[in-house]
Amino acid sequence: MSEFFTLSVLIATFASAVRFAVPYLLAALGETIGQRSGVLNLGVDGVMLLSAFGAYYTVVETGSHLFGIGVGLLIGLFMGLVYAVVTVNLHAQQGISGIGIFLFGLGFSDLLSQELVGAIQPIRKLPSLAKLPLVGGIFEPLEDIKYLGELLFSHNLMTYIAFALVPLVTWMMNNTTFGLNIKAVGENPQAADSLGVSVERTRFFAILIGNTLAGLAGATLSLQLGVFQQNLTNGLGFIAVALVYFGAWRAKWVMAGAMLYGIVTATRLQWQARDIIPNSASDIAAMAPALITILALVLLAKRVRGPAALTKPFSRH
Amino acid sequence: MNTTKSRRLMTLLTALLALSMFAAACGGSDEAESATGTATSECGTDNSVTKGDKVTDLSVAVVAPSDSQDLAFTQSMIDSLTRLGIEPQVTDGTFQVEVAADAIRSYAADGIEVVIVHGTQYGGSLAEIAPDFPETSFIWGTSTSTNDIPNVFAYYPEAQEGGYVNGWIAGELADGGSIGVVGPVEAGDAVAYINGFKAGAEANGAGNVAVTYTGSFSDVALATEAAEAFLTTGVDVLTGTSQSTVGAVNVAAENEIPWFGTQSNQESWSTDQVVASQVYHWEVILDDMFEMIEEGTLGGEAMSLTLENGGLVVEINGCFDLDGGAVSGAGDIIDQIIAGDINPPA
Numbered sequence: 001m002s003e004f005f006t007l008s009v010l011i012a013t014f015a016s017a018v019r020f021a022v023p024y025l026l027a028a029l030g031e032t033i034g035q036r037s038g039v040l041n042l043g044v045d046g047v048m049l050l051s052a053f054g055a056y057y058t059v060v061e062t063g064s065h066l067f068g069i070g071v072g073l074l075i076g077l078f079m080g081l082v083y084a085v086v087t088v089n090l091h092a093q094q095g096i097s098g099i100g101i102f103l104f105g106l107g108f109s110d111l112l113s114q115e116l117v118g119a120i121q122p123i124r125k126l127p128s129l130a131k132l133p134l135v136g137g138i139f140e141p142l143e144d145i146k147y148l149g150e151l152l153f154s155h156n157l158m159t160y161i162a163f164a165l166v167p168l169v170t171w172m173m174n175n176t177t178f179g180l181n182i183k184a185v186g187e188n189p190q191a192a193d194s195l196g197v198s199v200e201r202t203r204f205f206a207i208l209i210g211n212t213l214a215g216l217a218g219a220t221l222s223l224q225l226g227v228f229q230q231n232l233t234n235g236l237g238f239i240a241v242a243l244v245y246f247g248a249w250r251a252k253w254v255m256a257g258a259m260l261y262g263i264v265t266a267t268r269l270q271w272q273a274r275d276i277i278p279n280s281a282s283d284i285a286a287m288a289p290a291l292i293t294i295l296a297l298v299l300l301a302k303r304v305r306g307p308a309a310l311t312k313p314f315s316r317h
Numbered sequence: 318m319n320t321t322k323s324r325r326l327m328t329l330l331t332a333l334l335a336l337s338m339f340a341a342a343c344g345g346s347d348e349a350e351s352a353t354g355t356a357t358s359e360c361g362t363d364n365s366v367t368k369g370d371k372v373t374d375l376s377v378a379v380v381a382p383s384d385s386q387d388l389a390f391t392q393s394m395i396d397s398l399t400r401l402g403i404e405p406q407v408t409d410g411t412f413q414v415e416v417a418a419d420a421i422r423s424y425a426a427d428g429i430e431v432v433i434v435h436g437t438q439y440g441g442s443l444a445e446i447a448p449d450f451p452e453t454s455f456i457w458g459t460s461t462s463t464n465d466i467p468n469v470f471a472y473y474p475e476a477q478e479g480g481y482v483n484g485w486i487a488g489e490l491a492d493g494g495s496i497g498v499v500g501p502v503e504a505g506d507a508v509a510y511i512n513g514f515k516a517g518a519e520a521n522g523a524g525n526v527a528v529t530y531t532g533s534f535s536d537v538a539l540a541t542e543a544a545e546a547f548l549t550t551g552v553d554v555l556t557g558t559s560q561s562t563v564g565a566v567n568v569a570a571e572n573e574i575p576w577f578g579t580q581s582n583q584e585s586w587s588t589d590q591v592v593a594s595q596v597y598h599w600e601v602i603l604d605d606m607f608e609m610i611e612e613g614t615l616g617g618e619a620m621s622l623t624l625e626n627g628g629l630v631v632e633i634n635g636c637f638d639l640d641g642g643a644v645s646g647a648g649d650i651i652d653q654i655i656a657g658d659i660n661p662p663a
């Protein structure tokens with residue numbers, strides 16, 4: 001046990017936790033925005049899968065991570081457009097529509113993978129800041145700082161973008177007209193409508209942003225791992241939805257939830273690698289992150305309240 | 318491009334093609350059999366499986382949990398059928414048992430004569446479905462038992478055998494250092510491979526062989542981070558089993574850590590760092606099963622892949638600079654396993 005509590009191992013564990021947390025964080029931030037507007041999206045996992053494949057395939061074909069991220073983002077945007085039309089304009093039941101998007105993403109990403117790529121091939125992973133083309137030299141000395149370099153400057157660009165989005169989303173929700181409209185239509189769409197806020201338009205754009213972030217999460221996942229395979233997300237999108245509840249629809253608590261999940265998972269793997277946890281307990285260890293999240297949800301459930309109009313379609317008539 | 322240049326280019330390409338065909342004809346097989354149960358590929362050769370002569374006219378379908386091209390468990394079955402000249406109907410990616418059960422029942426109801434149920438986890442569903450279709454033969458694995466169902470064959474790889482050989486070579490490479498093993502769930506052929514690998518590595522002087530079971534056959538992120546965690550412990554060699562390990566191979570490749578694979582040949586994941594793969598050649602037992610089915614026996618027997626029957630082959634990557642002594646040593650180990658002098662733990 002003592003070898004785990006050395007600075008180098010703790011930092012490596014933290015770095016691993018961050019890698020786990022980033023896709024969760026991006027997807028959950030997007031879902032937070034959508035849910036604050038009153039729209040539940042259970043299709044996050046499907047959107048992530050499509051974007052993960054799109055990004056991976058783009059890198060296979062072009063070798064460019066930037067293009068890969070861009071394609072993942074566009075796929076998220078497109079899927080957001082589809083989901084927004086279905087749920088906002090056509091007033092479809094949100095839960096069922098989301099599951100439909102998930103199943104479509106699960107099946108179609110696998111089909112595309114089999115048809116376009118065939119046998120799984122690893123690709124170059126997203127580079128750390130110091131290995132970025134053109135600007136990498138600026139970060140190289142920072143990454144070399146003992147301990148602190150690995151802790152703060154050894155991550156890929158998407159990591160910094162994901163964590164930078166936390167204050168940005170918080171600020172947007174609390175300080176911009178669009179953010180305040182999102183909260184208004186999520187709490188009382190009739191009242192917001194009577195004050196001249198377009199509920200449909202606000203929800204439409206909230207869904208677009210949410211799905212774009214889900215797309216970014218999917219692209220980050222596949223490029224961070226350097227692979228794509230069937231059902232790569234392994235239910236990650238559903239955990240992201242749960243993290244929104246865990247985080248009480250607040251960006252900073254969603255981030256805390258994503259990091260908690262990452263830290264518990266990374267710690268468990270470090271302990272297994274060092275025989276601190278016996279293999280006979282591996283099943284229990286595998287459940288630990290989910291158990292802790294559920295426990296936190298149970299404890300928080302009575303203390304927080306979600307958007308009042310969540311999952312309720314809006315119609316003036 | 319003008320016409321003259323095009324002609325010159327075509328002439329050059331034709332000449333090159335003829336030269337390469339001549340060279341290929343002179344070169345013989347791409348894989349050199351170096352000892353019973355091992356094969357060393359020539360570096361840079363294509364390892365894709367070529368279709369063999371068709372051994373049966375039976376209609377065959379496969380229901381499998383992961384992608385047909387996963388370079389692991391599912392692909393090992395598809396490749397084996399290809400070697401037997403069979404193009405089966407395939408429902409892959411059925412990680413949900415209920416979906417697999419629907420597919421199994423549908424194939425049987427459609428009159429498919431042989432349904433290969435490629436996943437231990439489908440056993441419960443098969444026990445309900447098989448009695449409803451007594452004219453259909455179901456081939457199920459991995460399992461050592463047919464559960465006394467007359468129209469079910471069972472199959473199982475003695476994965477600990479190839480695991481032991483892989484482990485022995487890994488011990489040679491680790492040279493007293495430590496080895497990390499990324500496992501999925503502590504069950505089936507995964508645990509057999511890992512137990513065999515551990516025993517082989519320890520028998521050849523590996524310092525410490527640490528095993529992490531991630532709890533998932535399909536979680537690539539978890540397997541990848543498990544490999545990363547091993548790096549912080551200073552491992553010299555990595556191995557793993559299940560379709561989730563593709564990311565772990567990527568970690569090994571990036572950090573120049575030798576990797577040992579199992580189920581399918583994983584050289585294409587990293588030509589530099591994959592040392593050897595234990596490959597399942599299911600065709601060895603499938604051929605016998607098809608023959609029995611054609612003669613009217615639809616099940617009732619369990620068969621296993623072993624080094625002795627050629628169902629398990631340790632394929633060594635010709636691109637990896639493995640010491641000749643290690644290759645011949647691995648051959649000796651295989652001989653001892655076949656002779657029963659070494660009994661790797663399952």
